[in-house]
Amino acid sequence: METLLKRYFGYETFREGQASIIEQVIGGRDALIIMPTGGGKSLCYQIPALQKEGMTIVISPLIALMKDQVENLIQNGIAATFLNSTLSQSALNERIYELENGRYKLLYAAPEALSTPYFNRLCQKLTIDMIAVDEAHCISQWGHDFRPSYRAISGWIETLPKRPVVVALTATATKAVREDILLLLKLQDPYVHINGIKRENLFYDVVKPVHKYNYLKNWLAKSPETHTGIVYAATRKTVESLTDKLRKDGFNALAYHAGMSAEARNQTQDDFMQDKVSIVVATNAFGMGIDKPDVRFVIHYNMPKNMEAYYQEAGRAGRDGLESTCLLLYDASDIVKQKLLIHQSTSDTERHQIMLENLQALVRYCHTSACLNAEMMRYFGETVTEETCGYCGNCTDLTAAVDYTVEAQKILSCVYRVGQRFGLNVVIDVLRGSKSQRIMDWHLDEVSTYGIMQDRSVAEIKELAMFCIAEGYLTMTADTYPILKLNAMSQRVLKGKQRVLMKPSKQFERAKIEKTGS
Ligand code: ADP
Numbered sequence: 196m197e198t199l200l201k202r203y204f205g206y207e208t209f210r211e212g213q214a215s216i217i218e219q220v221i222g223g224r225d226a227l228i229i230m231p232t233g234g235g236k237s238l239c240y241q242i243p244a245l246q247k248e249g250m251t252i253v254i255s256p257l258i259a260l261m262k263d264q265v266e267n268l269i270q271n272g273i274a275a276t277f278l279n280s281t282l283s284q285s286a287l288n289e290r291i292y293e294l295e296n297g298r299y300k301l302l303y304a305a306p307e308a309l310s311t312p313y314f315n316r317l318c319q320k321l322t323i324d325m326i327a328v329d330e331a332h333c334i335s336q337w338g339h340d341f342r343p344s345y346r347a348i349s350g351w352i353e354t355l356p357k358r359p360v361v362v363a364l365t366a367t368a369t370k371a372v373r374e375d376i377l378l379l380l381k382l383q384d385p386y387v388h389i390n391g392i393k394r395e396n397l398f399y400d401v402v403k404p405v406h407k408y409n410y411l412k413n414w415l416a417k418s419p420e421t422h423t424g425i426v427y428a429a430t431r432k433t434v435e436s437l438t439d440k441l442r443k444d445g446f447n448a449l450a451y452h453a454g455m456s457a458e459a460r461n462q463t464q465d466d467f468m469q470d471k472v473s474i475v476v477a478t479n480a481f482g483m484g485i486d487k488p489d490v491r492f493v494i495h496y497n498m499p500k501n502m503e504a505y506y507q508e509a510g511r512a513g514r515d516g517l518e519s520t521c522l523l524l525y526d527a528s529d530i531v532k533q534k535l536l537i538h539q540s541t542s543d544t545e546r547h548q549i550m551l552e553n554l555q556a557l558v559r560y561c562h563t564s565a566c567l568n569a570e571m572m573r574y575f576g577e578t579v580t581e582e583t584c585g586y587c588g589n590c591t592d593l594t595a596a597v598d599y600t601v602e603a604q605k606i607l608s609c610v611y612r613v614g615q616r617f618g619l620n621v622v623i624d625v626l627r628g629s630k631s632q633r634i635m636d637w638h639l640d641e642v643s644t645y646g647i648m649q650d651r652s653v654a655e656i657k658e659l660a661m662f663c664i665a666e667g668y669l670t671m672t673a674d675t676y677p678i679l680k681l682n683a684m685s686q687r688v689l690k691g692k693q694r695v696l697m698k699p700s701k702q703f704e705r706a707k708i709e710k711t712g713s
Contacts, residue, residue, distance in 0.1 A: 203271045210235045217242050225361045225385040232366045233514040240327035240362050249322035253303045255329040261303045277303035306344035309351040323359045331363035335375035339503035349381045367503040370576035396513045399567040400588025401523045424492035426476045438476045451477035488515035494522045498529040501553035502574050525561045551673040562665030596696035603695040609644035610679045623656045
């Protein structure tokens with residue numbers, strides 16, 4: 196194993212977990228491997244592939260990356276190739292001929308290929324010793340990137356002349372997704388390896404700036420000039436306008452999104468890899484397969500669609516193990532945008548619901564005052580042994596928490612008084628004594644909590660309500676139009692058995708400070 200590592204990849208030692216996984220897989224055992232992005236999953240099947248007699252087929256959903264992955268292997272002297280829909284008929288025929296003649300050890304294919312007659316004919320003729328299923332979370336509809344084509348994999352494996360070893364790999368999987376992978380890929384007595392998701396060199400923080408752009412600009416201005424990083428934004432339009440603004444303000448920034456020409460995209464990517472540009476402003480199209488070790492910051496200008504996406508994108512920072520920052524700039528309007536995107540993306544109601552719940556988990560992350568690392572670990576089903584990591588944005592925020600119990604009780608009472616039938620905006624309107632038409636039409640001005648928070652701004656009440664939701668004192672349904680409901684914890688708060696302590700600096704007070712520029 197060490198000899199192969201050194202000869203083909205030029206590395207001296209294995210990383211955590213790699214050696215035992217490789218040993219098991221070489222020994223013929225199925226495996227499920229969960230390791231963070233950049234953790235070194237590929238070697239876990241590439242080394243066994245070199246050692247095995249027959250071929251290994253790698254199923255990978257990212258057609259755009261296949262070529263690069265294969266080229267890297269070829270550069271290392273490994274006989275690898277790929278088959279996908281981008282090949283011309285003549286190139287395809289030539290590859291099939293070469294494959295049949297045993298020229299390759301590794302074959303990369305898209306899951307869609309499994310349903311094509313030519314691919315199935317080919318597989319009947321090859322000796323296939325191993326199947327590696329990359330991005331295995333795509334098989335589960337509980338995951339963030341469900342691809343129905345993945346569901347065909349286990350059926351296809353059963354058609355092969357001999358059952359090969361099956362290795363499933365992913366960077367992120369909650370418990371439900373893990374169970375789906377085991378079940379739907381029909382892994383047999385698999386060796387399961389889970390590398391903790393916690394990365395101690397990453398400083399996670401969530402900030403809610405009043406003026407996002409100003410905040411970003413000031414933050415970047417303070418970052419050392421030699422530092423490079425990524426600013427993620429939700430849409431192509433935002434990417435472009437943000438890049439323009441940053442450039443006008445003197446920053447060395449370039450844009451990257453799928454709407455740009457391949458040439459322009461490659462240029463940005465190359466400039467980034469070679470440190471010719473310090474900031475890449477990008478949509479989520481940027482990053483997959485980009486293996487730059489010294490990314491010092493990943494800033495999310497908009498909230499991504501869920502926790503998995505956030506973890507994966509933020510995780511591109513600090514692969515070299517040095518301290519790096521992952522900052523999420525939160526604005527409640529991003530939730531509305533993401534909901535709209537979810538609405539447009541699927542008509543399947545069950546899928547729709549799952550996507551909303553996944554988004555809700557990230558919203559909770561944005562509002563919690565608990566340790567951000569612990570919050571993330573809990574989300575991914577890991578056992579949390581320490582409730583404070585001591586180095587995330589929440590743990591290092593030394594501002595004393597303020598007792599907001601009375602205010603929280605007012606909000607909860609109002610939710611009760613309006614019959615647990617309305618969303619946050621209506622509840623806020625009632626609390627502030629709004630005279631809007633809808634409040635009058637629904638006679639909500641008659642409830643006892645009408646106007647009891649007149650002295651508070653909409654933003655303040657909203658922040659506190661969202662905090663209560665994040666901490667579990669209040670429930671918000673995961674619907675397109677979420678409704679506020681009370682739960683067992685709400686009762687405790689209402690009865691004064693649970694105090695609501697929130698750090699003002701984390702919430703609206705910090706926003707106020709920023710506004711005044713101090
Ligand atoms: P993943 O698929 O988990 O995101 P990769 O397999 O692409 O990660 O590995 C990330 C980077 O780490 C690659 O550049 C890879 O060559 C490197 N790497 C993997 N294993 C080792 C090792 N044992 N020693 C040094 N570098 C490694």
